[in-house]
Amino acid sequence: MDKAKLSIHDITVRRRETDILRVPHLEVLEGEVLAVIGPNGAGKTTLLQVLALLEKPAKGEVRFEEQPVRGRELKLRRRMAVMMQDPLLLRRSVAENVATGLRLRGVPKSERRQRVRRWLERFDVAHLAERSARKISGGEAHRVSLARAFALEPEVLLLDEPFSALDQPTRESLVEELAAALSETGLTTVFVTHDRNEALRLGHRVAVVVGGELRQVGPTAEVFAAPVDGEVASLVGAETVVPGRRIAAREGLVSVEVGSQVIEAVANGVISEDVLVVLRPEDITLTIVEDRSPASSARNRLRGTIVRITPVGHQARVAVDCGFPLIAVITKQSLEDLGLQPGQEITATFKAHAVHLIPRERAVPTEQAAGRGL
Amino acid sequence: MKRVFWLVALLVTLVAALGLVACGDDNESKETATPEAAATATPQAAVTGTPQAATSTPVVRSGPKDVILATTTSTQDSGLLDILVPVFEKDSGYNVKVIAVGSGQALAMGQRGDADVLLVHAPGSEKALIDDGSAINRRLVMHNDFIILGPEKDPAGIKGMTSAVDSLKKVFDTGSSFISRGDDSGTDKLEKSLWKKAELDPKGKSWYEESGQGMGATLQIANQRDAYIICDRATYLAQSDNLDLVVLVEGDPILLNVYSVMQVNPDKFDLVNGPGGKAFADFMVSDKGQQMIGAYVDKKSGKPLFTPDAGKTYEEIGMKTPFG
């Protein structure tokens, strides 16, 4: 059984007479990356601040390693690190900025210097060490902020939309660097983002916060594949998200084993062995099973059974079991035309281009996998 | 490194500040480098309570060492106290705080018990303090006189007149420019009493201006404006080099400026330093003190500024009653 590094019990956060966040229970497990997603103003940042012991809830209790934090907040804060949206560097040199947290925590001078140098190099900003923090670019500032957080060698790392202020390419490369660093260090991490792809990329588990409430929490794939209500569904895009294993790759085509099926995807670059396969429901075409399969360019044709049909306005959401759960969305018109019913045998068709692969470096620890059916 | 420097600077300033505050109540006997004027080996007067000593042995054994002397700015400006006070401090061991303000304020301080001893020269107003018991033991110390100064041209034609009151009448009739202290000081009170005797009220007249300031400053104003002004002789002598004004009327007994010393009543006010106040008052009328007063001359003219009067009665020096 995994230990909960941090846990929340029945907390309410109040601001100016209103409850802005209410969470009956949430755990952050040792070694995992917990992604927190939700619309703006939902309370994600507040949740992170409660976990970071920066905000005291009006009611309820936070526990660190099963012990209540009351009275130990400062000590525990010094075992964690927080990276916020704005790097908020001080008016000193880059090296001094990275050293600040270490100095506050009483790390001796020689070790401070070592750690500062190591992490500045790790995030490629060692050449800026002596420069004034006010004279570096936005992207460089974010790297310094990363270095500052990692240099603390914390037991828990909390990040609040750390890259949302950056342009797309910079953002993507920083996400990759963060992924690598997280995988190296095995840090327990809480990562708030409004970008679902980042959540997919980094999170082992996902917590969905909507309207000041924790709507759903669970393994990433599960939450994305099976949102618990409409709001969560729109947040996650109601996509098909399943884990898979790359079994072959040639000529720009990758074969991925998902359950008992094999899916072909167009993929550039190196793909890791463990992947998440993501399919958008709009990309899936349903055809009635026939003896003669029409020739089509779509490389993926999977036979399955309709499990459930949910009308959504003028569309219908069709859940198909092809050995793994697949979500397609079709027009109501098509639904009627084809006369689809639950239990019916169906073929789900989609192009190799429609398959979105997300690499997973960190093999999730087997106990976790067993415990949560990944 | 820079941080350390600033921290140290801060610390130094803080320590200095603390030092200042701690030493705020300065009880040491002060020795300013003013030589004892003419007082040589004269035996001290038999001032009760003060043991005779050829060498100056501080006599203060218990109680506060500070003595607050309330006096007037003109007295301080004459420079007399710069000579007398250090000698007294050395002899007695007391530390005198000379608070020089307007006559009105000095007397008010006496009535509130905010001073220990008063050296003032407004006899008419001093009566009130004796009557209500705020001050005790009023004694005549010395006198000098007031003079009426004016432009050499003398538009009011008062030069040489023997009656101060009459000369003011002429100033009034000719509407000549006149500057008054207007600050309730001894000089001011005298001036007001002269107008009263002349049964004239100059207030509000265009040629009559009140400065509200000390004698020195008011003299300068009169000088700039070629105006008439009543001034004490000491201040005039001290400033005569800077002035174009000349002495026009002097010698009238009514122009006497009489200085008395009074002790603030320690029975009426808790915090008053009774022994200290008494010691200073005694010193002012002692032989030694009186001798120093008589020997004090104006630097430029060499003329004595005050006439020592201790032991005489007020009537003897020309006043109608002890309070004017």
Added chain:
Amino acid sequence: MDLIWDGLREAVRIIRTGDYAIWEITLRSLLISGSAVVISLVLGIAVGAAIAFNEFRGRNLVFSLVNTGMGLPPVVVGLLVAIFLWRSGPLGHLRLIYTPAAMVVAQTIIAAPIVTGFTAAALRNLDPRLRTQLYALGASRLQMLWIVLWETKLPLLAAVMAGFGGAISEVGASAMVGGNLAGDTRVLTTAVFLEVNRGNFPVAIALSVILLALIFVVNLVLTMVQQQERM
């Protein structure tokens, strides 16, 4: 104009000969006003940080009070302090009247609102998230305050300059509570006042020149520090 030339010449003579106890008076001016500014700084930082960082009901009222305090007529402050410290007043038994300590008190009351106002404004301008980030880095409240003050060093220096200017140029209150006693509580401003009253204008001008020079030097030093930090 002659008066000013005479004054300048007299100033040089006084400095050379040390007449009028000029060095003692100058040092005393520096110490008294310096102490007042240091105390004001401590008060100003404490109060300024409290009102800048905390939201509470009467916050705007407190801000207006501080701003009003900046415009307090020094002579009124002097009168009020004197009334309290006189023997006839409630604090008479402290025997502080006519001592340098009393002058420090009066000058502190005059300088404190200035320093507090500047400090509060400077701290208010800080990004509130910075404080959160500092707590997250592991700062205690005191450490956070120290770092934040270091970040607002420039406006704080301005506060010190303004406060010092207010304190050292003060004459009415200092004379009233100090008594302008030679060798005890006489400072440059009260000495100027005294000499003007006596009609000794060359000396008064000389002392004024020295006072101006002192203020200039102090401000020069502080400004140099400020400029260095800006780089």
